[in-house]
Amino acid sequence: xxxxxxxxxxxxxxxxxxxxxxxxxxxxxxxxxxxxxxxxxxxxxxxxxxxxxxxxxxxxxxxxxxxxxxxxxxxxxxxxxxxxxxxxxxxxxxxxxxxxxxxxxxxxxxxxxxxxxxxxxxxxxxxxxxxxxxxxxxxxxxxxxxxxxxxxxxxxxxxxxxxxxxxxxxxxxxxxxxxxxxxxxxxxxxxxxxxxxxxxxxxxxxxxxxxxxxxxxxxxxxxxxxxxxxxxxxxxxxxxxxxxxxxxxxxxxxxxxxxxxxxxxxxxxxxxxxxxxxxxxxxxxxxxxxxxxxxxx
Amino acid sequence: xxxxxxxxxxxxxxxxxxxxxxxxxxxxxxxxxxxxxxxxxxxxxxxxxxxxxxxxxxxxxxxxxxxxxxxxxxxxxxxxxxxxxxxxxxxxxxxxxxxxxxxxxxxxxxxxxxxxxxxxxxxxxxxxxxxxxxxxxxxxxxxxxxxxxxxxxxxxxxxxxxxxxxxxxxxxxxxxxxxxxxxxxxxxxxxxxxxxxxxxxxxxxxxxxxxxxxxxxxxxxxxxxxxxxxxxxxxxxxxxxxxxxxxxxxxxxxxxxxxxxxxxxxxxxxxxxxxxxxxxxxxxxxxxxxxxxxxxxxxxxxxxxxxxxxxxxxxxxxxxxxxxxxxxxxxxxxxxxxxxxxxxxxxxxxxxxxxxxxxxxxxxxxxxxxxxxxxxxxxxxxxxxxxxxxxxxxxxxxxxxxxxxxxxxxxxxxxxxxxxxxxxxxxxxxxxxxxxxxxxxxxxxxxxxxxxxxxxxxxxxxxxxxxxxxxxxxxxxxxxxxxxxxxxxxxxxxxxxxxxxxxxxxxxxxxxxxxxxxxxxxxxxxxxxxxxxxxxxxxxxxxxxxxxxxxxxxxxxxxxxxxxxxxxxxxxxxxxxxxxxxxxxxxxxxxxxxxxxxxxxxxxxxxxxxxxxxxxxxxxxxxxxxxxxx
Numbered sequence: 006x007x008x009x010x011x012x013x014x015x016x017x018x019x020x021x022x023x024x025x026x027x028x029x030x031x032x033x034x035x036x037x038x039x040x041x042x043x044x045x046x047x048x049x050x051x052x053x054x055x056x057x058x059x060x061x062x063x064x065x066x067x068x069x070x071x072x073x074x075x076x077x078x079x080x081x082x083x084x085x086x087x088x089x090x091x092x093x094x095x096x097x098x099x100x101x102x103x104x105x106x107x108x109x110x111x112x113x114x115x116x117x118x119x120x121x122x123x124x125x126x127x128x129x130x131x132x133x134x135x136x137x138x139x140x141x142x143x144x145x146x147x148x149x150x151x152x153x154x155x156x157x158x159x160x161x162x163x164x165x166x167x168x169x170x171x172x173x174x175x176x177x178x179x180x181x182x183x184x185x186x187x188x189x190x191x192x193x194x195x196x197x198x199x200x201x202x203x204x205x206x207x208x209x210x211x212x213x214x215x216x217x218x219x220x221x222x223x224x225x226x227x228x229x230x231x232x233x234x235x236x237x238x239x240x241x242x243x244x245x246x247x248x249x250x251x252x253x254x255x256x257x258x259x260x261x262x263x264x265x266x267x268x269x270x271x272x273x274x275x276x277x278x279x280x281x282x283x284x285x286x287x288x289x290x291x292x293x294x295x296x297x298x299x300x301x302x
Numbered sequence: 303x304x305x306x307x308x309x310x311x312x313x314x315x316x317x318x319x320x321x322x323x324x325x326x327x328x329x330x331x332x333x334x335x336x337x338x339x340x341x342x343x344x345x346x347x348x349x350x351x352x353x354x355x356x357x358x359x360x361x362x363x364x365x366x367x368x369x370x371x372x373x374x375x376x377x378x379x380x381x382x383x384x385x386x387x388x389x390x391x392x393x394x395x396x397x398x399x400x401x402x403x404x405x406x407x408x409x410x411x412x413x414x415x416x417x418x419x420x421x422x423x424x425x426x427x428x429x430x431x432x433x434x435x436x437x438x439x440x441x442x443x444x445x446x447x448x449x450x451x452x453x454x455x456x457x458x459x460x461x462x463x464x465x466x467x468x469x470x471x472x473x474x475x476x477x478x479x480x481x482x483x484x485x486x487x488x489x490x491x492x493x494x495x496x497x498x499x500x501x502x503x504x505x506x507x508x509x510x511x512x513x514x515x516x517x518x519x520x521x522x523x524x525x526x527x528x529x530x531x532x533x534x535x536x537x538x539x540x541x542x543x544x545x546x547x548x549x550x551x552x553x554x555x556x557x558x559x560x561x562x563x564x565x566x567x568x569x570x571x572x573x574x575x576x577x578x579x580x581x582x583x584x585x586x587x588x589x590x591x592x593x594x595x596x597x598x599x600x601x602x603x604x605x606x607x608x609x610x611x612x613x614x615x616x617x618x619x620x621x622x623x624x625x626x627x628x629x630x631x632x633x634x635x636x637x638x639x640x641x642x643x644x645x646x647x648x649x650x651x652x653x654x655x656x657x658x659x660x661x662x663x664x665x666x667x668x669x670x671x672x673x674x675x676x677x678x679x680x681x682x683x684x685x686x687x688x689x690x691x692x693x694x695x696x697x698x699x700x701x702x703x704x705x706x707x708x709x710x711x712x713x714x715x716x717x718x719x720x721x722x723x724x725x726x727x728x729x730x731x732x733x734x735x736x737x738x739x740x741x742x743x744x745x746x747x748x749x750x751x752x753x754x755x756x757x758x759x760x761x762x763x764x765x766x767x768x769x770x771x772x773x774x775x776x777x778x779x780x781x782x783x784x785x786x787x788x789x790x791x792x793x794x795x796x797x798x799x800x801x802x803x804x805x806x807x808x809x810x811x812x813x814x815x816x817x818x819x820x821x822x823x824x825x826x827x828x829x830x831x832x833x834x835x836x837x838x839x840x841x842x843x844x845x846x847x848x849x850x851x852x853x854x855x856x857x858x859x860x861x862x863x864x865x866x867x868x869x870x871x872x873x874x875x876x877x878x879x880x881x882x883x884x885x886x887x888x889x890x891x892x893x894x895x896x897x898x899x900x901x902x903x904x905x906x907x908x909x910x911x912x913x914x915x916x917x918x919x920x921x922x923x924x925x926x927x928x929x930x931x932x
Contacts, residue, residue, distance in 0.1 A: 068838035069923055071905040072426050075418045080428045088424025091455065093832030093919030099503045127825050128764065157764035160751065160820050161533055187822060189531045217514035261507055301503070
């Protein structure tokens with residue numbers, strides 16, 4: 006350590022030797038102005054005034070190296086890599102339970118989960134989503150999980166692509182392409198198209214909006230539309246608009262990470278889906294009174 | 303994996319072990335607190351060190367102020383660390399002993415010294431390993447008020463900082479009877495890595511001043527919709543604020559009742575240092591005018607004001623002269639007005655001042671979006687009552703040039719096309735221009751992000767959520783929320799260097815750098831490129847070039863931009879009296895320009911001094927060639 010400090014001292018004193026014999030000719034180009042006529046003490050040096058018409062000095066190039074010469078390139082390597090890693094390339098893990106709720110309704114009460122999260126940096130992320138629902142005392146009605154590669158393609162949007170696996174009923178695997186992000190007026194939107202291994206094409210669009218009532222109380226309208234390109238009778242899905250959900254939730258952020266809520270959600274099956282539901286003895290229009298919690302970490 | 307480091311991760315055994323090793327190898331005199339007392343209580347406040355050898359021991363412990371306590375990094379057992387007091391012309395050896403179990407560093411903020419002692423790991427040196435000592439020996443070539451802080455990770459947020467004062471070799475141009483160091487900072491019980499994560503995943507996490515259906519903001523529905531349409535928050539003034547932070551003066555929160563003595567009639571010099579990680583402060587002593595005599599350690603012509611905003615990493619020396627017995631409040635309100643750092647300037651021990659209430663939080667305006675200079679057809683530029691008034695753009699036909707200090711100029715000899723009236727004297731009565739409130743609803747139709755306005759040097763991508771349409775020079779702007787207070791407030795155009803510089807050269811070349819960001823994703827960068835993307839590719843200068851650097855802020859936050867190793871002159875219309883600074887605030891949606899003579903060879907850091915902005919990538923390296931025949 007000591008010999009290095011000594012070397013640094015030497016280098017330091019060399020580095021600070023003033024260079025007196027510097028030619029200043031190139032700096033004399035003030036031709037645009039007649040200085041004799043001007044009171045320099047009052048003259049503003051203007052921010053937008055172009056530099057005197059001296060030819061633009063060609064700037065030098067090359068990597069950082071001054072510290073290498075003093076401390077050694079090998080010594081510098083690890084700290085340099087750490088500097089770059091820390092200043093911009095941070096990786097994060099985030100998990101959010103957007104909706105985890107108990108649903109009171111005509112017939113058996115039910116439950117629903119809708120969670121998502123990611124691991125990654127600013128631009129590229131591994132994203133996962135899972136949602137499902139069911140009624141107490143019955144097998145889980147719907148459950149799915151998605152694994153997606155997510156890439157930031159615009160300031161407010163991520164393009165996401167990957168697979169979705171349905172875990173209940175006639176299980177299916179889907180290819181997924183979607184967009185998730187924030188549209189003008191601060192609606193959070195998640196739109197995705199699904200192509201199943203049976204060749205069925207469906208799509209889902211979700212939108213949420215957070216209306217802050219106080220610093221802790223948030224009213225959240227939410228809409229979800231499911232679309233299908235064809236009838237899928239074994240899933241009870243009809244071509245066109247399969248179903249529509251409109252919800253309103255009022256949550257209280259005890260801390261931003263943990264917010265219980267109450268709300269109401271109305272669900273309609275439409276078109277052929279409505280007919281499928283009726284045939285199966287189900288009500289195509291269901292009102293849910295919900296109580297749940299939104300959380301993230 | 304991004305590691306969240308536990309508050310309890312410091313191994314006591316490690317520390318004692320490395321202490322013993324250190325004591326054994328270097329045979330240093332070890333103060334009692336450094337001999338295994340680490341991990342205990344950290345003292346609030348600081349001691350003073352001077353002499354040819356200064357020793358700083360970086361350790362850790364438990365810090366408390368008011369009802370808040372938590373893990374802190376202390377230097378010589380205190381937060382802030384010791385005041386280092388030097389004299390211009392002396393030789394000094396600054397010795398840093400790292401007693402943490404992670405790498406550390408000290409950057410001597412504002413000091414002129416060989417680059418390899420500047421203390422930025424990865425740029426100027428390899429960092430200080432646990433248990434190691436680093437020595438910076440150099441000759442002190444300047445005087446003034448400065449400070450020092452860690453440049454490793456987020457240690458600065460945890461208490462690793464302290465003041466540094468250099469007395470002049472000759473007589474001090476400032477006359478004073480007594481002085482107080484006022485080191486402003488914040489303490490958070492939350493670990494800085496956790497703060498960083500919350501900023502990344504949850505826009506506005508720390509704000510309790512968000513716009514809501516029941517807020518008190520004077521803000522129409524149309525305006526609210528316009529902001530919503532742009533996906534921007536007019537309340538985004540500070541990323542982290544009270545109640546997460548306790549704002550402190552010299553390591554004391556408001557509950558500590560810090561007292562600073564004076565005797566009536568004394569000229570009291572306050573050396574104000576903003577050593578915080580993230581907070582701009584509005585400083586005032588109600589009832590006492592302040593005379594600013596130094597900015598960033600450089601003497602300036604005295605200018606009397608009633609309030610000033612100090613950006614992160616800036617310093618201002620002011621003189622106050624209370625003539626009567628009594629107690630005066632030194633109120634340092636955070637820019638978003640969520641909290642206040644407090645001390646009482648008092649002539650009687652125990653007598654506390656009344657502190658002013660926090661004022662209403664300011665809101666961002668169209669000007670902060672870089673739309674301030676737009677012609678809206680009705681001559682309206684500003685948005686009265688909501689912050690920024692139009693600092694620069696103006697209709698020249700409406701102006702009385704005679705009032706602008708141009709009386710002595712011969713206009714016939716000048717090329718007016720080259721003049722930016724934006725930099726005119728601050729005494730210009732901007733309020734005289736007719737200003738109707740413009741139609742905010744129409745503003746929403748304007749393009750927030752016209753990337754065709756950006757030069758090729760800017761990399762356009764998801765990390766840029768806004769492009770300032772018409773970024774004006776706003777060096778005449780006193781700071782967010784202070785443009786319409788009923789008293790005198792400092793702005794950059796009022797700063798004139800004490801000594802005139804006749805040898806000032808015109809710039810050899812110009813460069814433009816854009817400050818870019820995305821609030822929602824919490825991405826921050828220069829020219830759309832994060833430090834991690836730029837890596838080994840520094841901004842390069844030849845030795846002794848004269849360069850004019852224009853910083854264009856394409857974001858809605860004010861950024862304090864700091865250049866290591868040398869001083870630049872803020873181009874503020876003061877000609878040969880341009881003030882020298884190490885840090886310049888670039889107001890939201892605006893530009894600021896500085897001239898720099900690149901006569902300090904080596905590699906230097908250049909970054910936004912908002913700690914989490916820097917950590918997110920708003921940093922670059924500047925490399926200055928060594929003189930060829932040196």
